[in-house]
Amino acid sequence: MHDTISINQLKPGMFVVQVSKQSGSVKIKNQGWVKTQTAIDKLKKVGVQEVIIDPDKTLQRKKPSKEAQPKPTSTESAKPQSSDPWASSVSVESELNKAQRLYSEAKQLQSKAFKDIKAGRKIDVGPFKDVAKGFMDSVFRNQDALACLTRLREKDAYLMEHSINVSILMTIFAKHLRLDTDTIHELATGALLHDIGKIKIPDEILHKPGRLTEQEFAVIKDHARFSKEILEQSGLTGIAVDIAGFHHERIDGTGYPFGKKAEEISQYVRMASIVDVYDALTAERVYKEGMTPIQAFKILKDGVPNSFDGELLNRFIQCIGVHPVGTLVKLTNHKVGVVSRSNPNDPLKPQVKTFYNAKHAHYTKVEDIDLTRARANEELEAAVKPELFNIDLMRFFKHSLMP
Numbered sequence: 001m002h003d004t005i006s007i008n009q010l011k012p013g014m015f016v017v018q019v020s021k022q023s024g025s026v027k028i029k030n031q032g033w034v035k036t037q038t039a040i041d042k043l044k045k046v047g048v049q050e051v052i053i054d055p056d057k058t059l060q061r062k063k064p065s066k067e068a069q070p071k072p073t074s075t076e077s078a079k080p081q082s083s084d085p086w087a088s089s090v091s092v093e094s095e096l097n098k099a100q101r102l103y104s105e106a107k108q109l110q111s112k113a114f115k116d117i118k119a120g121r122k123i124d125v126g127p128f129k130d131v132a133k134g135f136m137d138s139v140f141r142n143q144d145a146l147a148c149l150t151r152l153r154e155k156d157a158y159l160m161e162h163s164i165n166v167s168i169l170m171t172i173f174a175k176h177l178r179l180d181t182d183t184i185h186e187l188a189t190g191a192l193l194h195d196i197g198k199i200k201i202p203d204e205i206l207h208k209p210g211r212l213t214e215q216e217f218a219v220i221k222d223h224a225r226f227s228k229e230i231l232e233q234s235g236l237t238g239i240a241v242d243i244a245g246f247h248h249e250r251i252d253g254t255g256y257p258f259g260k261k262a263e264e265i266s267q268y269v270r271m272a273s274i275v276d277v278y279d280a281l282t283a284e285r286v287y288k289e290g291m292t293p294i295q296a297f298k299i300l301k302d303g304v305p306n307s308f309d310g311e312l313l314n315r316f317i318q319c320i321g322v323h324p325v326g327t328l329v330k331l332t333n334h335k336v337g338v339v340s341r342s343n344p345n346d347p348l349k350p351q352v353k354t355f356y357n358a359k360h361a362h363y364t365k366v367e368d369i370d371l372t373r374a375r376a377n378e379e380l381e382a383a384v385k386p387e388l389f390n391i392d393l394m395r396f397f398k399h400s401l402m403p
Contacts, residue, residue: 021050132188151326176319190240197226
């Protein structure tokens with residue numbers, strides 16, 4: 001549903017579909033978000049009087065209150081503590097144990113849900129909402145803890161881990177877009193359940209170690225439809241159901257299973273489609289190697305504007321970093337370590353915890369290196385894979401990060 005508003009009602013963050021009334025002759029061809037008041041003032045200056053907006057795509061921002069805010073209680077822990085989306089209230093080390101428990105709980109929940117569906121029972125969405133709330137709380141305390149865990153993968157657990165990772169990354173994404181906490185909760189819940197319909201796809205197709213035939217791919221396409229039906233039957237509505245049903249739709253209408261396009265695809269579904277593809281591309285599978293984040297970003301960029309929303313993709317890359325937390329990297333002095341904190345001001349110089357020497361092939365004492373203050377020979381060379389050096393990342397996390 002689109003709304004027609006006067007230029008005086010237009011606010012930063014709104015998505016303009018078209019100009020509906022103007023006194024001037026300037027042609028404004030492109031749809032898109034107006035990011036600043038300066039952009040709105042320019043529209044006024046060229047004679048724009050009315051515009052048509054899509055309210056579903058408005059980038060909502062948290063409005064700072066002029067009154068002093070009370071200190072949040074434990075039940076309010078998911079509310080933003082700062083206007084800075086990068087702010088953390090606890091260290092990543094102190095949050096990792098909680099994050100790992102949440103991740104394990106989510107995997108157990110996914111496993112139970114798959115069994116329930118196979119047995120013909122409805123799934124109980126209540127526990128999924130609880131886990132999604134837990135993800136949200138953890139992300140607002142320190143997003144880097146759960147972000148780290150999305151980089152630790154088991155090749156034979158893709159189906160469960162993918163949905164969990166998408167939920168975590170969607171929560172981080174939504175926090176950086178400053179969406180309200182109720183909306184973030186719905187996004188996290190929908191992402192956690194977005195692929196639940198895959199349980200209705202025959203195993204020989206779902207787990208086929210190679211390219212699918214045209215007929216097999218047609219079967220796979222129905223998983224989004226099944227996900228939508230399962231969530232509707234379980235009592236969910238709104239954003240969560242839309243994410244489950246439409247996350248494979250594309251802006252140019254070439255997606256599936258419903259062939260939606262352009263304005264039929266909400267901001268929230270556009271977010272989910274980006275995160276879903278990003279996690280799938282970077283995942284290690286039994287039959288394929290995962291891409292590095294930079295390789296995945298390039299694939300996504302190639303899909304703009306036909307498949308993916310360019311503005312939202314840029315915001316996603318900004319919020320998780322060129323070298324996301326948890327990425328294994330090699331420095332120019334042969335040290336190998338894990339990105340422990342992104343650097344939004346200089347994405348190519350994150351903070352790294354080094355623990356391995358690639359030249360001499362042995363573990364070393366853990367060292368925290370802030371690459372913005374590093375020595376001349378300590379520059380980030382490239383993202384690398386654990387198997388390249390026979391590194392056990394889980395061992396490192398358990399023994400070096402978790403208290």
